[in-house]
Amino acid sequence: MNDIKKNIKNAVNDNRNLIISFIKKIVRTPSLANDEASVQHIIHEKLKDLNLDSQIIPVVFSELEHHPAFNDDGFSPESRINVTAKWKGSGDSKSLILNGHVDVVPTGPENLWDDSPWSGKEIDGKIFGRGSCDMKAGLSSGLFAIAILKSLGFKPKGDIIFQSVVGEESGGCGTLANIVKGYRADAAIILEPTSLKLSPIQSGALTFRLIVHGKATHASMRWDGVSAVEKYAYLHHAIIDFEKQRHHSFNTKHYKSKDRVAPINIGTIQAGQWHSTVPESVIAEGRLGVFPDESNEDAKKSFEEYILKIAKNDPWLSKNLPEIEWFEGQFESGQTQLNDPLIEELGSIYKSVCNSKAIIEGVTYGSDLRLFTNHANIPSVLFGPGDVRLAHAANEYVTIEEIMISTEIVANMIVNWCGGSFE
Known part of the structure; x- marks a missing residue:
């Protein structure tokens, strides 16, 4: 191990308690959608303590609404702020964005948690709480990678831009607001929970509403009506078959399972108005996965045409066609080529730190990676501590061991990618 890598490893270990304490602090600060300001101010103050040029930047929806990647997330845009800090480099070298989000999903029923969802408790080498895994630990690993390099006297050549987004x-x-405002770099690391895998490929996801029509009548004479529930059930089984058909023609070695790259899920179902009435409608809302290299429009078209084809095989549905609406989250797929210098350099650093080859694997969920690759032409990769299967779940946690490894790898990546010297 050379002196630089050794010094970084030692500094990460020396700052272990500070890193853990900071993560606990921001986990204990709830940051649900549209209520992220408190945690953003904590991060802003920490960045200022590091003598970085940290800016609080309002997210102005009117500046975004005409952008092709804009998604109206259904929340009030008031008081939503990004925090962006630049560590200015001294010369001509490659720049790097470290990006992460502070907004978290709702906790769900609190009785499913062993403790408060905002406890930030440390138990058996794990930090618990909503947002611990997704993704306040990853964001903190990027922040402390910068802090550690500053403490070691590192002077970068290329710019490092730290982005804490809502x-x-x-x-x-x-992230879209930052792109619209012109923030650019030669590469971006999005510090999402990947279990320290390198994920340069993400599937897309499209939110849809399927409306199925029936014919209402009194339940005692149900044969004179048409149950929208029964008609929906017919379509539901067809949707399951459609998912299988789509994956059958898709081939990749960059996902853990080629049969689970673009999953389709029905998340909510609403039917009828009264228990003794044959239901006249079903409204089902779900998520259609989008393959890498597949456009949103092509994915929508394939789904709509399939539903129409299946409906025409049913005597009732052929005359009372179901309706499909697309709303809220419409996330493209995105990817960075595996031979991109970003992936090669990060993989090399992973191997030098962990003494094993990095796993490179696509993810099936949407993320901000697509915004960097598709709308800013910035090679990007998801990389960070935490198991995504724990994200959005009760008793969410992240292991401290992965946090420390992530911090060490990101610090080394800054040194290698941006260049510079230690003084």
Whole structure:
């Protein structure tokens, strides 16, 4: 191990308690959508303590609404702020964005949690709480990678831009706002929970509403009506088959399972108005996965045409066609080529720190990666501590071991990618 890597490793270990304490502090600060300001101010103050040029930047929806990647996430735009800080480089070298979001999803029923969702408790080498895994630990690992390098006297050549954004969970308005304002770099690391895998490829996701019509009548004479529930059930089974058909023609080695790249899920179902009435309608809302290299429009078209084809095979549905609406989250897929210098450099650093080859794997969820790759032409990768299966779940947690490894890798990446010297 050379002296630089050794010094970084030692500094990460020396700052272990500070890193843990900071993560606990921001986990204990709730930051649900449209209520992120408190945690953003904590991060802003920490960045200023590091003598970085940290700016609080309002997210102005009117500046975004005509952008092709804009998603109206359904929340009030008032008081939503990004925090962006630049560590200015001294010379001509590659620049790097470190990006993460502070907004978290709702906790769900609190009785499913062993403790308060905002406890930030440390138990058996894990930090618990909503947002611990997704993704306040990852964001903190990027922040402390900068802090550690500053403490070691590092002077970068290329710029490092740290972005703490809002709105990722429901559309990406925060990162999009930064792109619209002109923030650019030669590469971006989005510090999402990937279990320290390198994820340069993400599937897309489109939110849809399927409306199925029936014919209402009194339940005692149900045969004179048409149950929208029964007609929806027919379509539901067809949707499951459609998912299988789509994956059958898709081939990739960059996902853990080629059969689960673009999943389709029905999340909510509303039917009828009264228990003794044959239901006249079903409204089902769900999520259609989008394959890498597949456009949103092509994915929508394939789904709409399939539903229409299946409906025409049913005597009732052929004359009372179901309706499909697309709303809220419309997330494109996105990817960075595996031979991009960003992926090669990060993979090399991972190997030097962990003594094993990095796993490179696509993810099936939407993220802000697509905004960087598709709308800013910035090579990007998801990389950070935490198991995404724990995100959005009760008793969410992240392991401290992964936080420390992530911080060490990101610090080394800054040194190698941006260049510079230690003074």
